[in-house]
Amino acid sequence: MAxxxxxxxxxxxxxxxxxVSGTAVFDPAGExxxxxxxxxxxxxxxxxxxxxxxxGGFLGIGDRYHPLPWQQLQYHTRLGxxxxxxxxxxxxxxxxxxxxxxxxxxGGHSRAVDAYYDGGITPGGGDAGLGSAPIR
Amino acid sequence: MAxxxxxxxxxxxxxxxxxVSGTAVFDPAGExxxxxxxxxxxxxxxxxxxxxxxxGGFLGIGDRYHPLPWQQLQYHTRLGxxxxxxxxxxxxxxxxxxxxxxxxxxGGHSRAVDAYYDGGITPGGGDAGLGSAPIR
Numbered sequence: 001m002a003x004x005x006x007x008x009x010x011x012x013x014x015x016x017x018x019x020v021s022g023t024a025v026f027d028p029a030g031e032x033x034x035x036x037x038x039x040x041x042x043x044x045x046x047x048x049x050x051x052x053x054x055x056g057g058f059l060g061i062g063d064r065y066h067p068l069p070w071q072q073l074q075y076h077t078r079l080g081x082x083x084x085x086x087x088x089x090x091x092x093x094x095x096x097x098x099x100x101x102x103x104x105x106x107g108g109h110s111r112a113v114d115a116y117y118d119g120g121i122t123p124g125g126g127d128a129g130l131g132s133a134p135i136r
Numbered sequence: 137m138a139x140x141x142x143x144x145x146x147x148x149x150x151x152x153x154x155x156v157s158g159t160a161v162f163d164p165a166g167e168x169x170x171x172x173x174x175x176x177x178x179x180x181x182x183x184x185x186x187x188x189x190x191x192g193g194f195l196g197i198g199d200r201y202h203p204l205p206w207q208q209l210q211y212h213t214r215l216g217x218x219x220x221x222x223x224x225x226x227x228x229x230x231x232x233x234x235x236x237x238x239x240x241x242x243g244g245h246s247r248a249v250d251a252y253y254d255g256g257i258t259p260g261g262g263d264a265g266l267g268s269a270p271i272r
Contacts, residue, residue: 041152
């Protein structure tokens with residue numbers, strides 16, 4: 001049986017948004033990078049466009065927030081979390097914003113994130129050269 | 137500018153899931169029915185399939201949770217919340233579960249909810265005759 005409280009349940013095809021938040025995120029080598037902070041959905045269609053990952057910091061202080069296209073996240077049953085096809089170094093150069101900016105989301109955010117990931121992240125590959133600046 | 141913290145911002149097309157939760161829900165006459173408790177998304181596609189509304193009770197005690205297809209919710213700028221095309225009486229006969237069952241979501245839930253709303257709720261109309269029993 002699926003369970004909205006058990007994101008690690010491989011048999012369920014639905015999950016509550018509140019349960020996605022807090023789920024761990026790993027790199028392809030299984031190293032924990034951070035966790036899902038929130039998801040961003042389209043108001044009309046209801047499509048989940050981005051998962052916002054939080055990395056680093058301590059108790060939210062110094063955290064950085066990285067929006068990734070939802071399709072970048074693959075659920076991994078054994079790890080009990082999502083795997084993204086990026087390592088920590090790649091993620092650090094990806095579009096992000098600081099805790100003070102968490103309240104804002106603009107079309108510019110979407111374009112920056114889309115451009116970065118459409119540019120192609122390859123496992124172990126180099127920096128795509130976009131989005132190294134924080135999102136403002 | 138859109139803002140993930142401002143679900144009442146009509147100019148934004150994106151919203152954080154955490155901000156959908158807690159947003160008020162009204163009937164077509166503008167009477168407040170309750171609020172969004174959570175949303176249920178498809179793990180793979182990321183599509184928001186259901187908004188779970190909470191009604192009644194006090195501080196979560198005695199609350200009942202009604203999953204509605206996402207498309208049933210229309211955002212209303214002036215009210216600052218979502219409007220559903222049902223009144224309180226109709227909602228009370230719609231598929232729901234109690235607080236103790238909040239942790240479970242099964243294919244049966246989806247089928248019950250889909251069958252009820254596909255059956256057609258018309259404003260001011262009668263009970264569609266489905267889903268009057270709690271979801272188990």
